Amino acid sequence: MKSLFIKVKEMQTPVEKIDIGQYWNVVTRRKWTIIGITLGVGLLAGALLSTISPQYRATATLLIESQGENVVAIPDVYALDTRRQEYLQTQFEILKSRPLADKVIGRLELDKSDEFLPYLEPSALKTTILGMLGTKLEAQTPERREAALVAHYEDQLSITPVRATQLVNVSFESHSPEQAAAVANAHAQAYIESYLETRGQASGAAETWMGARLQELRDTVDASEKKLQAFKEREHLVDVNGIQSLSARELDQLSAKLVDARKNLVDIQSAYAQVEKVRNARIDDKLAIPVIKADPLVQQFRGSYAQANLKVAELKNRYGELHPKMKAAISERDAAQAILANQVNSVIDSIQNQHKMLVDQANSIASAVNSAKTDVQSVSRKESEYRALMSEVETNRNLYDVFQKRLSETRETSDLATPNARVVEAASVPTVPAKPRKLLFLALAMAGAFILAIIYVILIDIMNSKIRHAADVESRIGLTLLGLIPMLTKKKSSAGRMQYQQTGMQEFDESIRTVRTGVTLSALDQEHKVLLVASSLPSEGKTTVASNLAAAFSQIERVLLIDCDLRKPAVGPAFGIESNQVGLTEFVAASTPIKDCIVRDQASKVDILVAGKIPPNPQELINSRRLHALIEKLRENYDRIIIDCPPVLPVSDALLMGKLADAVIYVIKAESTTTQQARNGLSQFGRARIPVMGVVLNQINPDRLASYGEYGGGYSVGGYGYVSQSTR
Incomplete structure (x- = not known):
C-alpha cells in the first residue's frame, strides 16, 4: 500500500484559487481597521467641505422657435434653414459664444464683482512660486484681464438642451444666489437682443443691396426696351x-x-x-x-x-x-x-x-x-x-x-422683426446650494474610503507571505497539516515547554492528541518508529512540539525523546532535568553507557536522552557510526523515537539526523514563518531525499481561529465540553 506521507522533492507550488470566504474572513478580522479608515476619511472630508464656499445655480429656460412667425406674407429677408436640426445646434453654440459673455459682463459690471476680482490678478500662491523660481510675472494687460474674466464666466455658465424639445436651460453658478439669477436672466435676454440686432443689421444691409440692385435692374429694363424699339423701326414692324x-x-x-x-x-x-x-x-x-x-x-x-x-x-x-x-x-x-x-x-x-x-x-x-x-x-x-x-x-x-x-x-x-426665442421660465433666486452637495460628497467619500479600505486589507493579506492558518499550509506549501497547536499564555508558558496535561489547558492537550492521531494515521501502511521534529528557524516551537508529542505517545507506547540539538539543547530544561546530566555527547564521544544517559520522566513516563555537554564539532558527532548504531539498537527497545534537532536553515545538522529517521515532522510558527522560508527548509529535505510526513502549525492564536474560518473559534462548538481560553 502506498505511503500516505509526502516526499518533499515531489512537492510543487500549488495554484492559489480565489476563495471568497477567505477574503470575507480577512475583512471581518480587520473590520476595525476598515471602520477606522472610513471614519477618518469621513472626518477629513467633512473638514474639507466646511472650508468650501457654497455655489448656487440659477437656471432660465428658453424656447427657441424652429420656425418663427411671419408678420407679413413674405419670407424673412434674414432667414436660416430652420427645418434642419443643425439650426438648433447652431443656436446652442451661439448661446455659448464670447460676444454674449462680453455683453452680460459689461451690462452687469461683473468685473467689479467680488467673485470675479480674484481672477483678474494672479494669485498670491502663483506669485510666490514664480518668485521662488526666479521667473518674472508677466504684466496683466487689459486683454489678459478680459480673457481671464470671460474664461471664469464661461466656466460658471452651462447651456443644456432639453432632449427631444426646443427648450434650452441657461444656468449660471455663483457664490451669490442673487448674482446667479441675475446673470442667467441677463444671458438669456442678451441672446434674444443679439438675434434682433443681427436681424436689424441684416435687414439694413439687404435694403441697401436691393436699392443698388433695383437701379441696375431699371437700367437693364430701359436698355432692353430701347433695343426692342430699334428693332421694330429697323424692320418697319407695326404688328x-x-x-x-x-x-x-x-x-x-x-x-x-x-x-x-x-x-x-x-x-x-x-x-x-x-x-x-x-x-x-x-x-x-x-x-x-x-x-x-x-x-x-x-x-x-x-x-x-x-x-x-x-x-x-x-x-x-x-x-x-x-x-x-x-x-x-x-x-x-x-x-x-x-x-x-x-x-x-x-x-x-x-x-x-x-x-x-x-x-x-x-x-x-x-x-x-x-x-x-x-x-x-x-x-x-x-x-x-x-x-x-x-x-x-x-x-x-x-x-x-x-x-x-x-x-x-x-x-x-x-x-x-420678431425674436426667434422667448423666455419660458425666468431664473429665480436659488435658496439651496447646488454644490458642494455635502451629504452626497461625504457619503461618496466614506463609501470610497470603505471600499478602498477593504481592498487595502485584502491586498495586505495577499501580500503577507507569512503562514497564518491551516489553509496556507495546504495552498502555499502543499503538505498535509498534522495539527494546530494553540499559543500559550505568558503565565502558562513560563512553566516550561512541557505543557501536556500539566497546565490544565485543554485546548493545548487536545491539539497535541490531534497531532498524535495525524502521525498515527499517516503511518498505517508503513511503520514510522523514528520521527525527526524540525523547523526552518529557531524559536518556532519544535522542542515544545517534540516534548509534548512524546508525552502524548507515552500514554499508548514506549517512547524515547532524543535531544539532538547539540548547539542549543532545550529538552532537558523542558523536563526539569539537571544540566550536568550525561547525554548523547557523552555516549558518542566518551563511551558512557547508554543506560546512564537515558533519564525517565515519571510524570509523563517518557524516556529522555538529553544532549549532554555542547561539543565543539556537533556535525561530526551526529554523523558518527556510534550514533547510527545507537539509533538502530534503540529501535528494538522502543515503539517510538522522537528526535529534536536544530533548525534546518541556519545549520545542516537536521539533514544529517534526517538520514536516521523514518520521517520528518515539520514545525511552522504561525504568523511568523514566511512561505519562502518554509519552502527553503523543506526543499533541503527534498534534495536530501528525506520524506516529510506533514506540518504542525504552532502558536496559533485561538481567538483568531474563527476569523480564519478554522474550527469555529473554540472546541465548545463541537460539544467536547471545554472552550478556548478567550471565552473563559
Missing part, C-alpha cells in the same frame, strides 16, 4: 402678329391656285400632245383626235361638209362637172370643207394657246408661292427675334417689379 397672319393666308391661297393650275395643266396635257402630232396631217387625221372631234362647231361644220359632199355625189350621177349645178355643189362642198378645216385648225390653236396659258399660269403661281414662302420665313425670323427681345424686356421688368415690391416690404417691415 408682327398681323403681318404673319396675312403672309400665311396669302401663301395658302397661292398654294391652292397652284394646285388648281397644275391640275388643269394635267387635264389639257393629253389633248395638247395629240394635236401636236397631227398639226401638219390631213384633215381626216385631225378629225380623228377626240378633243377635236368633240368640238360642237367641228361637228356642225363636219355635218355641213358631209351634206355638201353628198349633194355633189348625187349631182355627179345626173350632171357633168361643168354643169352649173354641179359647179355650184362642188363650190359649196369646197366652202364647207374650208370652213371645217379652219374650225379644226382653230380648235388646235385653241388647245395650244390654252396649254401655253396654263403653263405660264402654273409657272407664275409657283414663282408667287416661292416668293410668299420667302416672305413668310423672313417674317417668322423677325417674329422670333422680336419675341426674344420682348421676352427679355418682360423678364427684366418682372424682376424689377419683384425687387421693387420686396424693397418696399422690407422698408415697411424692418421695425416688425
Whole structure:
C-alpha cells in the first residue's frame, strides 16, 4: 500500500484559487481597521467641505422657435434653414459664444464683482512660486484681464438642451444666489437682443443691396426696351402678329391656285400632245383626235361638209362637172370643207394657246408661292427675334417689379422683426446650494474610503507571505497539516515547554492528541518508529512540539525523546532535568553507557536522552557510526523515537539526523514563518531525499481561529465540553 506521507522533492507550488470566504474572513478580522479608515476619511472630508464656499445655480429656460412667425406674407429677408436640426445646434453654440459673455459682463459690471476680482490678478500662491523660481510675472494687460474674466464666466455658465424639445436651460453658478439669477436672466435676454440686432443689421444691409440692385435692374429694363424699339423701326414692324397672319393666308391661297393650275395643266396635257402630232396631217387625221372631234362647231361644220359632199355625189350621177349645178355643189362642198378645216385648225390653236396659258399660269403661281414662302420665313425670323427681345424686356421688368415690391416690404417691415426665442421660465433666486452637495460628497467619500479600505486589507493579506492558518499550509506549501497547536499564555508558558496535561489547558492537550492521531494515521501502511521534529528557524516551537508529542505517545507506547540539538539543547530544561546530566555527547564521544544517559520522566513516563555537554564539532558527532548504531539498537527497545534537532536553515545538522529517521515532522510558527522560508527548509529535505510526513502549525492564536474560518473559534462548538481560553 502506498505511503500516505509526502516526499518533499515531489512537492510543487500549488495554484492559489480565489476563495471568497477567505477574503470575507480577512475583512471581518480587520473590520476595525476598515471602520477606522472610513471614519477618518469621513472626518477629513467633512473638514474639507466646511472650508468650501457654497455655489448656487440659477437656471432660465428658453424656447427657441424652429420656425418663427411671419408678420407679413413674405419670407424673412434674414432667414436660416430652420427645418434642419443643425439650426438648433447652431443656436446652442451661439448661446455659448464670447460676444454674449462680453455683453452680460459689461451690462452687469461683473468685473467689479467680488467673485470675479480674484481672477483678474494672479494669485498670491502663483506669485510666490514664480518668485521662488526666479521667473518674472508677466504684466496683466487689459486683454489678459478680459480673457481671464470671460474664461471664469464661461466656466460658471452651462447651456443644456432639453432632449427631444426646443427648450434650452441657461444656468449660471455663483457664490451669490442673487448674482446667479441675475446673470442667467441677463444671458438669456442678451441672446434674444443679439438675434434682433443681427436681424436689424441684416435687414439694413439687404435694403441697401436691393436699392443698388433695383437701379441696375431699371437700367437693364430701359436698355432692353430701347433695343426692342430699334428693332421694330429697323424692320418697319407695326404688328408682327398681323403681318404673319396675312403672309400665311396669302401663301395658302397661292398654294391652292397652284394646285388648281397644275391640275388643269394635267387635264389639257393629253389633248395638247395629240394635236401636236397631227398639226401638219390631213384633215381626216385631225378629225380623228377626240378633243377635236368633240368640238360642237367641228361637228356642225363636219355635218355641213358631209351634206355638201353628198349633194355633189348625187349631182355627179345626173350632171357633168361643168354643169352649173354641179359647179355650184362642188363650190359649196369646197366652202364647207374650208370652213371645217379652219374650225379644226382653230380648235388646235385653241388647245395650244390654252396649254401655253396654263403653263405660264402654273409657272407664275409657283414663282408667287416661292416668293410668299420667302416672305413668310423672313417674317417668322423677325417674329422670333422680336419675341426674344420682348421676352427679355418682360423678364427684366418682372424682376424689377419683384425687387421693387420686396424693397418696399422690407422698408415697411424692418421695425416688425420678431425674436426667434422667448423666455419660458425666468431664473429665480436659488435658496439651496447646488454644490458642494455635502451629504452626497461625504457619503461618496466614506463609501470610497470603505471600499478602498477593504481592498487595502485584502491586498495586505495577499501580500503577507507569512503562514497564518491551516489553509496556507495546504495552498502555499502543499503538505498535509498534522495539527494546530494553540499559543500559550505568558503565565502558562513560563512553566516550561512541557505543557501536556500539566497546565490544565485543554485546548493545548487536545491539539497535541490531534497531532498524535495525524502521525498515527499517516503511518498505517508503513511503520514510522523514528520521527525527526524540525523547523526552518529557531524559536518556532519544535522542542515544545517534540516534548509534548512524546508525552502524548507515552500514554499508548514506549517512547524515547532524543535531544539532538547539540548547539542549543532545550529538552532537558523542558523536563526539569539537571544540566550536568550525561547525554548523547557523552555516549558518542566518551563511551558512557547508554543506560546512564537515558533519564525517565515519571510524570509523563517518557524516556529522555538529553544532549549532554555542547561539543565543539556537533556535525561530526551526529554523523558518527556510534550514533547510527545507537539509533538502530534503540529501535528494538522502543515503539517510538522522537528526535529534536536544530533548525534546518541556519545549520545542516537536521539533514544529517534526517538520514536516521523514518520521517520528518515539520514545525511552522504561525504568523511568523514566511512561505519562502518554509519552502527553503523543506526543499533541503527534498534534495536530501528525506520524506516529510506533514506540518504542525504552532502558536496559533485561538481567538483568531474563527476569523480564519478554522474550527469555529473554540472546541465548545463541537460539544467536547471545554472552550478556548478567550471565552473563559
